[in-house]
Amino acid sequence: xxxxxxxxxxxxxxxxxxxxxxxxxxxxxxxxxxxxxxxxxxxxxxxxxxxxxxxxxxxxxxxxxxxxxxxxxxxxxxxxxxxxxxxxxxxxxxxxxxxxxxxxxxxxxxxxxxxxxxxxxxxxxxxxxxxxxxxxxxxxxxxxxxxxxxxxxxxxxxxxxxxxxxxxxxxxxxxxxxxxxxxxxxxxxxxxxxxxxxxxxxxxxxxxxxxxxxxxxxxxxxxxxxxxxxxxxxxxxxxxxxxxxxxxxxxxxxxxxxxxxxxxxxxxxxxxxxxxxxxxxxxxxxxxxxxxxxxxxxxxxxxxxxxxxxxxxxxxxxxxxxxxxxxxxxxxxxxxxxxxxxxxxxxx
Numbered sequence: 001x002x003x004x005x006x007x008x009x010x011x012x013x014x015x016x017x018x019x020x021x022x023x024x025x026x027x028x029x030x031x032x033x034x035x036x037x038x039x040x041x042x043x044x045x046x047x048x049x050x051x052x053x054x055x056x057x058x059x060x061x062x063x064x065x066x067x068x069x070x071x072x073x074x075x076x077x078x079x080x081x082x083x084x085x086x087x088x089x090x091x092x093x094x095x096x097x098x099x100x101x102x103x104x105x106x107x108x109x110x111x112x113x114x115x116x117x118x119x120x121x122x123x124x125x126x127x128x129x130x131x132x133x134x135x136x137x138x139x140x141x142x143x144x145x146x147x148x149x150x151x152x153x154x155x156x157x158x159x160x161x162x163x164x165x166x167x168x169x170x171x172x173x174x175x176x177x178x179x180x181x182x183x184x185x186x187x188x189x190x191x192x193x194x195x196x197x198x199x200x201x202x203x204x205x206x207x208x209x210x211x212x213x214x215x216x217x218x219x220x221x222x223x224x225x226x227x228x229x230x231x232x233x234x235x236x237x238x239x240x241x242x243x244x245x246x247x248x249x250x251x252x253x254x255x256x257x258x259x260x261x262x263x264x265x266x267x268x269x270x271x272x273x274x275x276x277x278x279x280x281x282x283x284x285x286x287x288x289x290x291x292x293x294x295x296x297x298x299x300x301x302x303x304x305x306x307x308x309x310x311x312x313x314x315x316x317x318x319x320x321x322x323x324x325x326x327x328x329x330x331x332x333x334x335x336x337x338x339x340x341x342x343x344x345x346x347x348x
Contacts, residue, residue, distance in 0.1 A: 004080050007109055008071055010138035014130060015066025022060045036129065043098065043125040048247060050098050050123070054210055058098040058126075061329055074332040075110065078342055086144075087348050088114045090155035092170070094162065095120025097210040099127060103332075104159050104341060109134075111345040114144045116155055157348055159341065178348055182337050185310040186280040187327050188220040190298065190317055193227055195324075199315065200235030202325030206313055207272070208239045209328045211248050212284055215310045215336070216327040219282040221274075221289045222298055233269045243271035252285035259286075280308050310337070 021033045043050050089108045093101030101119070105127065108115040119127055128147060135142045152158070157178040160170040167183045174181070189203055206218040243249050256273055259266045267274040277288040292298040295317060302309065311334075314321045335341050 004110070004112055006138050006140060007112075008068075008075070010134045010141065011066050011071060011106065011110070012068045013137045014133055015063050017133065018059050018063035018066070022056060022063055025056070039125055039129040043123070046125060047095070047122045049211055049213060051245070055098050055126075057209065057328070062099065062102065065332055070332060071110075075342075077333070078111075078346055080110075080112065080346070086113050087156040087345075088116055088154060089345065090116045090118070090152040090158045090160075090174075092118050092158070092160040092162065093120055093123070093127075095122030095124075096213040096215075097328075098123060099130075100214070101161065102127060102130070103330075103336070104161075105131075106332075107341045107345055108159075109141065109144060111342055113345055113348075114146070116146050116148060116152060118148050118152070157345075161336070178344070180337075180339055180341065180344055184281060185215045185308060185337060186219045186282075187216050187311045187313060187322075188222065188280065188302070188309055189218045189313040189324075190222045190292075190295075190302075191224070191227070191232075191314075192295075192317070193224050195231075195315065197231070197235050199324040200232055201238055202323075203232075203313065204236045204239045205325040206322075206327040207236070207287060208242050211242075211245070212282075214328060216330065218313055218327060219287060220280045221287060222292050223289055225291050225293065227291070229267055229274070233267075236269070236272065240269075240271050248285060251283065255283045255286050280305075306338075 021036055040052060040055050043055060044052060091101060091104050091108065093104070100123065101117070105115055105117065117127065131145050135145065155177065158174040159180045160174060161182040162170060164183045167181050170181045187206065189206065203218065210217065212219065243252060252271065252273070256268065259273065259275060264275060271285070273286045274289055275282070275286055276290065278290055279288055282288040299318070302312065311322045311327055312318050312320070313324055313327060315324065
């Protein structure tokens, strides 16, 4: 078995492990997955945005992706050469949602390279835990995975994810090396007024999953003129309990107070605020909206702004649209910012 195949098999075993954990968490013997239970507890203690529900959502999604069939299908689009020279890829990871840097981690290892990872201070538990599992399955990976707290001092290329502000630092510091540098992006939704209640309820998943902190969370909605907001609010009511999370509630109260003091016109249902605003990036517990005159004009507008958009949620309007409720369930070939990470790595 080649080194590439051994690495792939290790990820398949990880998928099986996560799947069994998720399927049997409430019924298995306490000893069976005690270490992963402990990792989830520590992850939530370190970052209170990482609730058990959201941590489990992340693990369930990755368990569904890490099957031999899915990995083979994904990798069949690339030419993998087992004897190519391995490169060291530095990765600066965000920490806004659980395991947000895991896809880069997978791409680097399955492309036959070495990963030098700097995790966010907000997400320092889960990836090292999963790395230990992978090394246990395939000891060769021990020399291919390194975590660092300080500056990178040996790397051949860099993948860095951050804000528009940090991206300028990344470009200055890493610009002489091959790189992928990601900036702020947001997901948007385009409604026509003909959506079913089921679709609008699913849109709530795109808005509220991970408290809206992910770049794939919908933070902006485009609506036809004279849109009936009642149908949207009625569908979103299923998520009303989100206000019981203290940090989310604090953000809701603060943003509502700011909007009211500024005399902005807002729509409020007690747990999320809708504000008419041309911007894409809305604060936590808020969603911006804009009206459009014609679908064609909106398509042209969004095309010119595609550098700020991670994905578009709609039904039957865009060729690359994401179905309602699916933004936080990206597939293996759904690359952040539309940049093919695997292709980048294989061409180094």
